[in-house]
Amino acid sequence: MKKLLILGAGTAGTMMLNKLSTALDAREWQITIVDEFETHYYQPGFLFIPFGIYSRRDVVKPKRDFFPPGSSVVMSGIDRIDAAENRVLLSNGMVLGYDFLIIATGAKIRxxxxxxxxxxxxxxxxxxxxxxxxxxxxxxxxxxxxxxxxxxxxxxxxxxxxxxxxxxxxxxxxxxxxxxxxxxxxxxxxxxxxxxxxxxxxxxxxxxxxxxxxxxxxxxxxxxxxxxxxxxxxxxxxxxxxxxxxxxxxxNMGDEAIERSGLGDELHFVPTDKHTLRSEAHENIFVIGDATNLPSSKAGSVAHFQADILTENLLAAIEDRPLRASFDGHANCFIESGFGKGVLIDFNYDTEPLPGKFPLPGVGPFSLLEETKMNHYGKIMFRWMYWNFLLKGLELPIESNMSMAGKRW
Amino acid sequence: MTTAELQRDADGHLANRADWNEQVARDIAIEEGLEALTDRHWLVINFMRKEFDARGDAPSIRKLTKESGVDTKELYALFPKGPAKKAAKIAGLPKPKGCI
The missing domain is CATH 3.50.50.60 (FAD/NAD(P)-binding domain)
Structure with missing residues (x-):
């Protein structure tokens, strides 16, 4: 059996577990995910809590609810990644070997x-x-x-x-x-x-x-x-x-385990190829979400767009094919502007947020760079999409790479 | 050609590294409101040029503090407002990518 190891069961790690559980043959690959905490937090919801719009119970669910049946899950902190030996040493004393490693250890406030x-x-x-x-x-x-x-x-x-x-x-x-x-x-x-x-x-x-x-x-x-x-x-x-x-x-900094492993920059973010999402230092390590040092926004929507690219490139790397999928830095953010309205922005590494309609050109229902009630409903509806589609790795009607259709410039 | 006539990028940084020399650095420093470049300024500028050659990007303030031997407080005294951006400009480098 070959081993794929995912470090971190937050938004990015959970999406990758779901996608790869479908994409990889269970007779050939054993996928294991490691995390130290039982609870998944819907972090975009934290913003609403100080104003009494959401409470704690609106933003928490058990992580296990989002793992595919039969997943191998290890609850432990990470001591360090020993990339030279293709293994990870956990805080609970376990040592896990891997053929491929996905780092999804996120970022936190310091x-x-x-x-x-x-x-x-x-x-x-x-x-x-x-x-x-x-x-x-x-x-x-x-x-x-x-x-x-x-x-x-x-x-x-x-x-x-x-x-x-x-x-x-x-x-x-x-x-x-x-x-x-x-x-x-x-x-x-x-x-x-x-x-x-x-x-x-x-x-x-x-x-x-x-x-x-x-x-x-x-x-x-x-x-x-x-x-x-x-x-x-x-x-x-x-x-x-x-x-x-x-x-x-x-x-905001990356996990201490990244620093202990000598894999991080000065903020403990992992130097990552901005298009292929492969670690710059190791061919069998990929990085996704907030844990990367990419010049894209650190946000769930970005991790979601990266997940499609990473799945494709990981499958290519496993078969020793060139990595063709290329992440463009796509981000898509609903911005609450108060009084029941919101603004939507959509951008990537090279293109600034532009005005227009989204996701259907000329139709919407959302308006880019404009304050509307519909954009606010989009943000509120997104929580349901997050729990029911996004974390489970299901498709959303938005392309991974940014589209210029429907935009004015 | 005077420093003011040299080609600049969208951020006002030198477009071509080859145009840079110590006199150009002194001229850009004046544009940025600095009176004179001391040894401490040069230490930071040279560190930035070395880092850029090694990594293809100018270092962040955090990296400067950690590795140049000049602490954050002094960096702000030497290059008021934005040390990483200002020192990169004087060093003839593009704006650090970290400054998005």
Whole structure:
């Protein structure tokens, strides 16, 4: 029997398990997936929790519900990957050999990377919403808050779901308006980027949204430390921004096991070929989702598009054929803009988000780079699609590589 | 040809690495609002050029801090606002890919 090993049973790893369980002959291949946690979190839902739109139970399901019957699952942390010997050493003492390895160990927030962030004010007036604990703690805080300075700060790029911090301030504007206290809340978005978003065209449109919603924007702010006593964030060049509540998007990094294995860059992301998704260092290792160092967005939609490409290339590599499938950096994001509306963007490595209709050219039902109610319903409906189609590796009516049809430029 | 006339890319960085020399670096530094390039500036600039030759991309601030021997605080003092981007520009390199 040949062995295929998948590290990580999050969105990307689970999709690959489902796809390869169908694509590979069970008489020839044993597929094993490793993860240390039992619970699957629908991470896009975390955004809605602080505003009481979702609660914990809306975003959790057992991981096992999404594994095909008869899957070999090992619940354990990963000590390190020994790529020279084609084996993985687990925290529980097991050693698993492989012929091919898929790394899907994801990314997580690292508040410890910024001085003073996890200090006296952590979870008192400093919160994150990229963990279930942070999002729930912030929901409790907002229920009782009487207003003041709300600062939302991105510590460092890249981050998972680069639009989420913007969605957060749009939803905050809506939430405090509905509660009749918007005039008591000063919302301030503070980012290390030169604009509101990573891509220039979308950045200028989303920047206008900030203006209209009376949300302050500070750009090119690189946080150096948090002063807990005076409650302020201070940049490396000593610009100080005071807050009453700080919502932080801390530095995102790959798994420590990647660092222990010597396979990562300075953020523990694995150097990966941006088109084939093969590890740059090892021919029998592929990488997918947030664990890669690719210049694409770290998001479930991206992992989904990568999964088709990776399946094709892995099958080619197994048969010693050239890797022909090429990932183009395709990302597709619904952006909640508040008051029951949303914006949709669709882009790749080379093409910026453009206006138009999606996914059917000229028809929609979704509108690109425009604020509509239908886009909001798309985002809400997506949770159902995620649990019932996406994780199970089933087809969605969207091409893996980006299409220019229906777009205006 | 003066530095101002050299061909630039969409980000205002030098389009051709071959056009770069130490005088060009000093001229771009002035465009970027830096008064003079000290030994510490040169240490960062040379580190960036070496990294780019080895890896095909200019290093991030995190990598600079980890490996150049200049800490983040000093990087921001030397190259105010965006050290990775600004130092890459002065070093005659394209904008780091990490800065998306």
């Amino acid at each position: 508040p410890d990377q910024t001085e003073g962030l996890q200090d006296a004010e952590w979870r008192k007036s400093i919160f994150d919403f990229y963990t279930i604990e942070g999002a729930c703690a912030l929901a409790d805080f907002f229920k009782r808050w009487e207003g003041g300075r709300l600062v939302v700060n991105v510590a460092e790029m890249p981050i998972k779901c680069p639009v989420a911090p913007l969605e957060f301030v749009f939803l905050a504007d809506w939430y405090f308006t509905e509660r009749g206290m918007r005039d008591k809340v000063d919302i301030h978005f503070v980012t290390p980027l030169p604009g509101a978003f990573t891509k220039p065209k979308a950045s200028s449109i989303l920047g206008d949204f900030l203006d209209r919603k009376n949300i302050r924007l500070t750009t090119e702010f690189a946080i150096g430390r948090v002063e807990n006593a005076s409650k302020s964030i201070v940049s490396w060049d000593e610009i100080e921004i005071p807050f009453d509540v700080l919502v932080t998007i801390p530095t």
